Amino acid sequence: MYVGLDIGTTSIKVIVAEDVKGQLNVIGYGNVRSKGLSRGVIVDIDQVVGAMKEAIKDAEEKVDVSIDEVIVGIPANMLQIEQCRGMITLSDNNNRSREITEDDVRAVVQAAMTQSLPPERAVIDVVPDEFIIDDYSVTDPREMQGMRLEMKGVLYTGSATIIHNIRKSVEKAGVRINEIVVAPIASAQVALSEDERNFGSILIDLGSGQTTAAVIHDHKLKYTYVDQEGGNYITRDISVVLNTSPANAERLKTTYGYALASMAETEESFSVQVVGQQEPEMITEEYLAQIIEARLRQIFGKIYQALDGINALSMPGGIVLTGGGADIWGIKELAEEIFGVRVKIYRPEEMGLRTPTFTQVIGLIEYGVRQSEINHLVRSVVHNTSYRPNIKSEPVDDSNQELVHYQEEPEVDYIASPADEEFQAIDDDNLAKKGIRDWKFFKWFSELFK
Known part of the structure; x- marks a missing residue:
């Protein structure tokens, strides 16, 4: 049995699944509203623990099992990616080679992790590219013989505070961490194809x-x-501009929202309960779409600048959108207009979970299931957890697994953008270009948050 835990800003999700002969079957889940999080980061451990316990209990009751450990995702905030390398000597005093054990693998991983990290950073994960025995590259060195063992790989580090708070919250919720996975890696496991x-x-x-x-x-x-x-910013925009409650704003976004105003109906309207007024006001779909589009253009515009700066938009796979915010009509067309590449939306195929909001938590389980035993062993060193070979429910056909042997080293050390603690108002240019009604009101709204 595998359990994924997604600690999101809006909701905490727990998925329970079984891997039977290479087929991942979701057997239950829990999904509760988050507490104690802001922009994906824990700000109140006790509140998070309470919500986490509720989600775990919900999942346990649905599948009638006790959840003891989880695979948890960690956000990419302040993520750093760099190459790492470790080497140990295997030969004895007589300069003879010997068989490589799991302890040797642990030792070479520790050697690769040993580098000067500032106190505010901690290791999240190590992904081996290759093991080298006496200058010969191998995928799994266990039970092979040699005099020297090396490991080349990729080292992921993040904020020590973020990692500590996640570990502490999970521990206080009464479960153990089986693995910590960088969230985009988990999501990519299910949202992107092999090619x-x-x-x-x-x-x-x-x-x-x-x-x-x-x-x-x-x-x-x-x-x-x-x-x-993110999506909460769109909700907040709607709430402020229409002077309605956040709950009403969220309902309007999910029920009537379009990402492109040109796709919305100009004649279709709906009532909005305005704060301080007894009678509701009538708002058109087009007007609501203009609010949504302005924020999405700002978000996508920043991402475009970042991706264009590293020439990432030239890759053949295009863009895949996922996450709860991707469930807005017209967002695919808007993204294609801004990025100028092929765009598609990924939705999980599991019954009852067919919305983009469940992508990450399903990806956590899929990633844990599909990893090779040697990768599990490496991660047990990183996370200081026990290593258990052959942990699948039943023997799995290797042809159904997507195990990757890395050959090329990353060309550059990449760094995720730092967190911004300020609410970012919509850029004036984004609004002006769309000719949004009541421009003076929007101008006032933007000035509020500068």
């Missing part, structure tokens, strides 16, 4: 608290960009 991960694609996760763009190429996470604007 898209190989030839190169961009995965944009429109979360409620932030939007993350990840560049995947040669089955590796090469780059991340985090914009501290």
Whole structure:
């Protein structure tokens, strides 16, 4: 049994699944409103723990099992990606080679992780590219013989505070962490095809608290960009502009919202309960769409600048949108207009979970299931957890697994954008270009948050 835990800004999701002969079957889930999070980052551990316990209990009751450990995702905030390398000597005093054990693998991983990190950073994950025994590259060195063992790989580091708070919250919720996975890596496991991960694609996760763009190429996470604007910002825009409650704004967004004003009906209107007024006001679909489009243009515009700066938009896989914010009519067409590449939306296929908001939590389980035993062993060193070989429910046909042997080293060390603690008002230019009604009101609204 595998359990994925997605600690999101709006909701905390728990998915329980079984892997039977290479087929991942979701058998239950819990989904509760988040507390104690802001822009994907924990700001109140006790509140998060309470929501986490509720989600876990919900999932346990649906499948009638006890959840003891989870695979948890960590956001790409302040993520750094760099190469790492470790080497150990295997020969004895008589200069003879010997068989490589799991302890040797642990030792070479520790050697690769040993480097000077500032106190504010911590290791999230190590992904081996290759092991080298006496200058010969191998995928899994266990039970082979040699005099020297090396490991080349990719080292992911992040904010020590973010990592500590996640670990502490999960621990206080009464479960153990089996693995910690960088969120875009998990999402890419299900949202991108084998060819898209190989030839190169961009995965944009429109979360409620932030939007993350990840560049995947040669089955590796090469780059991340985090914009501290997400679906909640669209909701807030609607709430402020229409002077209605956040709950009403969210309902309007999900029920009547369009990402492109040109796709909305100019004659179709609906009532909006305005704060301080007894009678509701009538608003057109087009007007609501103009509000939504302005924010999305700002988000996509920033991402475009970041991706264009590293020439990522030339990759053949195009862009895949996912996350709760991707579930807005017309967002595919808007993204294609802004980025100038092929865009598609990924929705999970599991019954009852067919919305983009469940992509990451399903990806966490899929990623854990599809990893090779040697990768599980490496991660047990990183996360200081027990290593258990052959953990699948039943023997799995290897042909159904997507195990990757990395050959090429990353060309550049990539760094995710830092978190922005300020609410970002919509740029005036984005609004002016769309000719939004009541421009003076929008101008006043933008000035509020500068």
